[in-house]
Amino acid sequence: xxxxxxxxxxxxxxxxxxxxxxxxxxxxxxxxxxxxxxxxxxxxxxxxxxxxxxxxxxxxxxxxxxxxxxxxxxxxxxxxxxxxxxxxxxxxxxxxxxxxxxxxxxxxxxxxxxxxxxxxxxxxxxxxxxxxxxxxxxxxxxxxxxxxxxxxxxxxxxxxxxxxxxxxxxxxxxxxxxxxxxxxxxxxxxxxxxxxxxxxxxxxxxxxxxxxxxxxxxxxxxxxxxxxxxxxxxxxxxxxxxxxxxxxxxxxxxxxxxxxxxxxxxxxxx
Numbered sequence: 001x002x003x004x005x006x007x008x009x010x011x012x013x014x015x016x017x018x019x020x021x022x023x024x025x026x027x028x029x030x031x032x033x034x035x036x037x038x039x040x041x042x043x044x045x046x047x048x049x050x051x052x053x054x055x056x057x058x059x060x061x062x063x064x065x066x067x068x069x070x071x072x073x074x075x076x077x078x079x080x081x082x083x084x085x086x087x088x089x090x091x092x093x094x095x096x097x098x099x100x101x102x103x104x105x106x107x108x109x110x111x112x113x114x115x116x117x118x119x120x121x122x123x124x125x126x127x128x129x130x131x132x133x134x135x136x137x138x139x140x141x142x143x144x145x146x147x148x149x150x151x152x153x154x155x156x157x158x159x160x161x162x163x164x165x166x167x168x169x170x171x172x173x174x175x176x177x178x179x180x181x182x183x184x185x186x187x188x189x190x191x192x193x194x195x196x197x198x199x200x201x202x203x204x205x206x207x208x209x210x211x212x213x214x215x216x217x218x219x220x221x222x223x224x225x226x227x228x229x230x231x232x233x234x235x236x237x238x239x240x241x242x243x244x245x246x247x248x249x250x251x252x253x254x255x256x257x258x259x260x261x262x263x264x265x266x267x268x269x270x
Contacts, residue, residue, distance in 0.1 A: 002052030004264040005239060007144070007180045007205035007231035009057045010075050012034050012245040013198045020152035037235045039078045046082065049239030052261075053270060055111065057144070058088035061119035069104045076109055084270065086114040088146055091122075092178055101135040111268045112142040112178070117158035118150045120171040125167035126159070137174045142201075142267060147179035151206065159191040169197045176267060180231060181206045187215045199268055204259075205231030210245035225255045229233060229264045 009268045016035045017022070018046055044084050046054055059066035066090075072085040087104040088095035104110045113136050117124050124145060136143045144177075147165065149156040158164070161183060169177060178210075183190035194200050202224075204212060232242050251259065264270065 002050045003230055003239070003243070003260040004121060004268075004270065005046070005051050005054040005232050005234065006229045006264050006268070007057065007202045008042070008054040008234040009059065009067055010039065010042055010071075012071065014066050016058060016062075018066065019082075020154055035235055036192060039075055041073075042234065043079060043082060045234060045238045045240065049243050051239045053082060054234070055082060055084050055264075057086045057088050057114040059116065059119075060088035060090055062092075062117070062121075069100065069110075073104070073109070080109075084268070085110040086112045087151065088114055089132060091115070091120060091128045091132060094128070098131050098135045101132065101139060105136075105139045105141055107139065107141055107269060109270065110141075112136070112144050114144045114245070115262060116156045117164075118144050118146065118152065118156070120158075120211070121155060122158065123160075123164035125171075125222055126166045129168075131259055133168060133172045133175050136176075137172060142176040142178050144178045146181050147183040147190065147202070148181045149184060151241075159186075161186055161193050165200075166193060166196075169193065169200055175199065177201070178222060178229070178267065180217055182212065183214050183234070184216070187219070191215075191219050192218075194224065194263070201227050201263065203229040203231035205233040206237065206243070208237065208242050208245070210248045212249070220249070220259065221251065221255060225262060229258055229267070230260050 042152050056072050058072045060070045069087050076085055088111050089100045145158055147161055148159045176199045180203045185236045
């Protein structure tokens with residue numbers, strides 16, 4: 001079966017102009033490349049790596065909407081058999097955030113909510129996030145977030161799993177959480193949380209798989225085989241860039257299937 005990319009976005013002009021994006025462009029050698037892909041370019045990149053479905057993220061931060069839910073909805077309409085959405089909300093307006101989740105997140109087209117803590121400079125156990133978590137539990141969908149260091153020149157502490165995300169998992173035992181970007185350099189903390197909490201998962205977005213930390217790869221082959229999902233962070237990385245050297249990981253067929261599509265299919269009810 002084809003792969004499922006659990007972290008992608010079709011960036012907008014206003015997001016491409018965000019000052020923190022310049023660091024990401026340097027990391028991925030795209031300083032002179034446009035970072036506003038079309039739906040057609042996104043589908044072509046997916047086809048090149050046999051990616052059947054991409055979860056497209058909306059983005060919202062203190063400066064406002066960077067990719068709106070309406071824009072993601074339009075992208076889904078352009079290719080409804082290939083795209084699903086992850087909604088974003090303004091955490092500073094808690095009731096508006098809850099209403100937006102109720103409006104957009106139906107578990108079919110929009111299959112989760114994306115919150116990026118470093119955008120807000122607030123760790124995920126801050127009280128402003130809690131109405132969003134409750135709304136995700138109510139909707140029966142995962143909360144997708146970022147863990148580990150930040151690519152942009154912004155504080156990484158918001159992405160540390162313990163104690164911040166651990167507090168959330170303790171306070172919301174019904175909440176399914178998918179942590180994106182591997183969690184480096186706190187891989188041991190990540191692994192310990194997935195042992196402790198059966199509803200905590202992780203994706204490999206922002207990494208070409210042959211560049212994954214060795215401890216993380218060992219985890220994928222053992223207790224993490226049912227917890228790790230494939231992600232790209234398109235358009236910062238393409239699916240082909242991420243998967244070209246997949247065989248280097250030496251996963252069994254069962255482990256590979258779980259990583260590429262099985263875990264995401266189960267967690268997001270695709």
